[in-house]
Amino acid sequence: MKNVLPKVLGVNNCVELKNGKEARVILLNNAATTPPFEVTLETVNKFLQTYGALHRGAGPNASVTFQKVQAAVNTLHKFLGMPEDHAMLFTSNASAAINLFIRLLRLKKNDVIITSIIEHTSNNLPWKYNTEARTVYINAFDDGSLDYEDLEKKVAENATHLKLIAITGASNLTGYIPDIERISKLAHSYNALLFIDAAQLAPHRPIDMGKQGIDALAFSAHKVYAPFGLGVLALSKDILKTDPVDPGGGSIDMISETDIVWAPPIARHQTGTWNVTGIIAAAASCKIIMETGWDTIVAHEKELVRYMAQELQTVPNIILYVPPEKYLTEDRIGTFAFNLKGYHHALLSAILENEYGIETRAGTICNHRLVRRWFHVDDVAQKEIEKKIAGGDRLASYGIVRASLAIHNTKEDIDALVSALKFIAVNGHKLKYKPVPVEEIYVCEE
């Protein structure tokens, strides 16, 4: 264990703001994406010196590439605590991994998938549109925590047809972390699989698929300090014994007019040329996280979460959609939804960008159901909003501003956000902004 936090690229970058001032860029949109660790970039640079064809040629570079990719895949297995009977497929992001997973399961019309209303769209729409199975939603409370009573009730009601429970590992909106082991026991007692959307969990908490009873999961490397276009799907090898759902280059060993001999299970589903640079980068970052030690990372991030929850409360006119005590008394990742009274969420985000150099995200952030509930939007109002959005006015939507923390953040970053919000709350903004409805943003008028 190093006990020292790894260095992240670009955390000291400065920019000239639209008001002419120079400011350090404050990275508070880490739930969307993270820059690479410095060592990850060095590892990628080194890897590319001898870059060669994987599974598609022979030669000194092909051989080195094969060995390095194999070692990288082993590192990723370790990072996830993957049981021996599990394997890994690579996609372009977590969304693609979830879509691939549901198609691989080939569920039937009467099968049931239980998921929740707190899911990211990527852990919701695939279950609705990429399978014939029926989706049942379990409820959550306003603070984003799951209603376990409702879960148990719906599981029992659907006992005979239940095939899968699909739940987020950590929320991209509220920072809430479900009790994975509890849900796993419940799923397995009904012979159903547990799928975890680990996009927000993987960067912030250790995962042990074996111990936690996770049958399959997805995450994306661009949220674990390796933004090189890689998504990961970890799942039981048994599921891969079927025909591939995306057949193509690499999926077959032999083809004739009448017969096909599929490649071995993993290769047959890993269609086309692999994103080996993405795999090397992801493994480098995951190795750095493991070497740093989860205790060190979690302690650092928890301290920041506590500080942020305390400091945000001191901002006049702030709306905190999740009560700050939740972050102080529960184990939540550093994802905060807020706004200032009287501000459109996209406008506040634009002010933070243009006048303070702070990165945030605004909108319903792919978590529409809970945000809608926070805004008490009834069906009639919702229809009106949908009509406007369909007409191109995407700013007609309700929404929040999100600030999300990661390993490289400091209390100074939080101070910068809090002092900016205090200034705006009291003095307003100093530059002029115009709406760009079709992009769902405000931009600074030059």
Ligand SMILES: Cc1ncc(COP(=O)(O)O)c(C=O)c1O
């Ligand atoms: C909880 C959660 N699931 C899934 C995704 C989708 O990830 P990707 O952008 O890698 O497809 C995100 C992205 O923000 C997320 O936060």
